[in-house]
Amino acid sequence: MKKIFMIVFIVLFAFAIVIAGIGYSVSAPGYSGEPSGNFDGTKFLNGEGYEEKSSRELIKWLLTREPGKWTEKTEADVTFGKKPANRISDSSQVITYVNHSTFLIQSDGINIITDPVYSKRVSPFSFAGPKRMRPPGIKFEDLPELDYVLISHNHYDHLDINTLQRIKEIHDPVFITPLGVNLYLNRKGISKTIHLDWWQEHSVNDSVSISAVEAQHFSSRGMFDRDKTLWAGFVIESANGNIYFAGDTGYNKFFKRIGKDYAPVKTALIPIGAYIPRWFMGPVHVDPAQALQIHKDIGAGLSIGMHYGTFPLADDGEMDPINDFNAIVGNENFILMKEGEFRVVRNN
Incomplete structure (x- = not known):
């Protein structure tokens, strides 16, 4: 009996070592700097009112999941959007929805892409993890020359390193990230990076600037880098x-500050998905009702929904965000777009 116990112990110990090794290998390097309002010298912090979920609560969710229905679509099932223009040089904005949180933003003669994801899974592994359920709306080879890439945080459904490396090789743009996220890109051969703290600004030229603003979320790519980057x-x-x-964000009062400090917000791109169950997802993912409230808080002229319909990340099914959104949006100028669709927002 003692021998069996020792064998079981050794097997479990070896398994734990392997898991820890994998968790360490995929963890991203962390930011180092002086403590500030959102950084305690070791990890980054959300604002007042945020309640972080524990590992115990994560396990509870994983053991009690009731995922909604998804239907996988292949390239044969969809029609790709038409190839975008090379540049937009008039006074309009052209916003093209690619998928998930990926938008091509064209204005002022500048091309910007947000959180580009073209991989088939959003995971450290090519064989496991959340699987793409519909193709991107714009073919990768149809993307115009890209000047800037905005990365909101380091989760796999927002920082897809394979896609970023492809973009770097073809377009060689500037990558703008929150504090510390640039270190992972640098490690992966992407050197043209700029990192910003909340409320910091980068000047693109005399008429265009890009600022990082507060969000309520968390960061990690492995087991040992939780909240080590912004x-x-x-x-x-x-x-x-x-x-x-x-x-990616939960709801809090800082949206009103964004609306005040950057008024008028002409166009807003706001998440509506990955929100069920609320007891677990609520602190880090807004639901459609909260997305609508953000639209109002910031005083957006037009808002466009995102972060739904591509990857099954929570328990909401493919159509839940759409149905819940349509039930409450009313006459607000807040729309959902199909992958590959674009909207011209004119400067009246």
Whole structure:
């Protein structure tokens, strides 16, 4: 009996070592700097009112999941959007929805892409993890020359390193990240990076700037890098109208500050999915009702939904965000777009 116990112990210990080794190998390097309002010298912090979920609560969710229905679509099932223009040089904004949180933003003669994800899974592994359920709406080879890439945080459904390396090789743009996320990109051969803290600004040229703004979320790619890098939204400011990209976020009072500090927000890109169950997802993912409230808080002229319909990340099914959103949106100028669809927002 003692021999059996020792064998079981050794097997379990070896398994734990392997898991820890994998967890360490995929963890991202962390930011180092002086403590600040959102950094305690070791990890980043959300604002007042945030309640972090524990490992115990994570296990509870994983053991009691009731995932909704998804239907996988292949390239044969969809129609790709038409190839975008090379540049938009007039006073309009052209916003193209690629998928999930990926938008091509074209304005002021500048091309910007947000959280680009073209991989088939959002995971450290090619054989496991959340699987793509529909193709991107714009073919990768149809993307125009890219000048800037905005990365909201380091989760796999927002920082897809394979896609970023492809973009770097073909377009060689500047990558703008929250604090510390740049270190992982640098490790992976992407050197043209700029990192920003909340409320910091990067000047693109005399008429365009990009600022990082507060979001309520968390960061990690492995077992040993929880909250070691920052998460953020972004505001693109220009004479053609300000554009707000929310990234991934829960709801809090800072949205009113964004609306005040960057008024008027002409176009906003706001998440609506991965919100069920609320007891677990609520602190880090807004639901459609909260997304609508963000639209109102920031005073957006037009808002476009994102972060739904591509990857099954929570228990909401493919159609849940759409159905819940349509039930409450009313006459608000907040829309959902199909992958590959674009919207021209004119400067009236």
